[in-house]
Amino acid sequence: MNPRDKIPWARRVKKNEIRRVYQHDAAGVRDVAEIDALGLALYLRCVDILCVKKAREGGGLRCPSCYLDESSPTETYIPYSGRFYRGMDEIALTCPACGFAFTNVEFYMSFRGRQLHSGGAAPAFEHFVHHFPAERDAVKKLLLIDRLITSFHYSLRSKPDWPTRSVGPNLIEGRLKDIIAFLDELSGTEKGRGGDEQQKTDMGGENFAPKNKKAVRTGRARTTRRRTGR
Numbered sequence: 388m389n390p391r392d393k394i395p396w397a398r399r400v401k402k403n404e405i406r407r408v409y410q411h412d413a414a415g416v417r418d419v420a421e422i423d424a425l426g427l428a429l430y431l432r433c434v435d436i437l438c439v440k441k442a443r444e445g446g447g448l449r450c451p452s453c454y455l456d457e458s459s460p461t462e463t464y465i466p467y468s469g470r471f472y473r474g475m476d477e478i479a480l481t482c483p484a485c486g487f488a489f490t491n492v493e494f495y496m497s498f499r500g501r502q503l504h505s506g507g508a509a510p511a512f513e514h515f516v517h518h519f520p521a522e523r524d525a526v527k528k529l530l531l532i533d534r535l536i537t538s539f540h541y542s543l544r545s546k547p548d549w550p551t552r553s554v555g556p557n558l559i560e561g562r563l564k565d566i567i568a569f570l571d572e573l574s575g576t577e578k579g580r581g582g583d584e585q586q587k588t589d590m591g592g593e594n595f596a597p598k599n600k601k602a603v604r605t606g607r608a609r610t611t612r613r614r615t616g617r
């Protein structure tokens with residue numbers, strides 16, 4: 388087995404899974420099971436993105452075996468410094484609850500290069516993880532999904548309010564360019580629902596999408612910043 392696969396993470400969703408839900412909604416067909424399936428897949432992905440964040444911040448490594456135990460899933464965290472880098476010394480780790488053995492390097496290799504970094508978008512992932520499981524209304528579930536996938540990473544340091552990149556690649560299969568085109572396609576479908584911005588505001592909390600979404604998606608914000616040196 389590829390050592391990168393020893394510790395599995397939740398998959399990214401396929402564009403078609405999202406497109407189908409949006410198309411059905413635009414046509415007035417509200418398939419709750421379909422919305423739930425998409426929401427669950429996004430929820431599991433967000434949970435894992437936040438798990439990697441926790442590990443990198445020294446909050447411990449989640450035992451994959453306990454977490455994925457179908458009969459009794461639990462979260463067991465093994466203490467670790469949170470320092471991950473190429474060529475680090477290998478440390479053997481054993482889960483005190485189930486005995487599953489892995490190393491810090493295997494853990495690192497499992498998430499490296501797999502779009503599992505929360506970057507500057509942690510609040511968007513946290514918002515979805517916090518609100519989606521408790522939501523019962525299908526329309527609001529769909530709005531939470533829409534709000535999540537159209538969110539952005541923000542610069543953590545010098546310009547905390549400056550949106551830098553779509554969260555799309557963290558959640559959706561494909562390359563950034565294709566995902567941007569796909570999200571623009573969805574905004575066309577979205578118009579059919581009407582009143583979305585107001586509804587998002589009605590749901591409380593901040594919206595993680597900037598006003599000029601398209602400029603940011605296409606990287607214009609970053610280009611401008613480079614040119615102006617801001």
Ligand SMILES: [Zn+2]
Pocket residue numbers: 450451452453454463482483484485486487
């Ligand atoms: Zn375990």
